[in-house]
Amino acid sequence: MANILVVQDVEENILEMKLSLEQSGHNLFVSHSVDSAITLLNATSFDLLICAVYLKSSNVFDLLKFVKSDPERRHLTFVFFCCSPKDIAEYASRTIRNTAIILGANKYITHAEFDAIRFRTEIESLLPDAKQTISNKL
Template sequence: MVRILYVEDNDDNIYMLQTRLERQGFDVLIARDGASCIEIANAEHPDLILMDLGLPVMDGWEAARRLKSDDATRHIPVIALSAHAMSTDRTQALEAGCDDYDVKPVELARLLRKIRALLPPEGAP
């Protein structure tokens, strides 16, 4: 089963997206800040990370930079999620090491296409 680490600090967003992804056949792990994301990514080796950018403790940009600078986690695809839809936000996320970017509120069909594009074909449900 494909494991996705969803990094989000808003309980409503967690409930909504976690439920929808699990219905699609994904196993979803949760981190509530960037520091926890790095710990969980190193311990659990998820197949993909969905990263909110505005996080407590360590923001998503810094967490992405750290993940991508570490040999143990650099291979994990990261999709940034943000309520900010400005082109500069997308650019900053990609410069921090994120592999893709999507806006909130999440449009599930669009996000699933992005997830499946970053996973090996045999891995995506």
């Protein structure tokens, strides 16, 4: 199973992600800020990073730039996740999504309401073992 770093500061979203992914046996490590995420990245090896599109105390693009500029970490799959976006977030979504992709994010996922099965399927399709399984089938 995978080691997944979740960078999120909304407890309800953290709980939903944990319930969804731990069901499949994945190990989730939770960080509430960019600084603590960097500390975890320096201490542990991860298969995937899921970051909230917005954090109250941090600039999420700083974390993306940190990961993608480091030769030892740039291979790490980086996913932005937005759940139940407010009106202003929906308005800014296209710009944020485009910026994320330009800076190196692998995926940008939005759920109007959290869907555990859809979330797990989207995340597991991005894990290294899933990519190998897909390419072996081709």
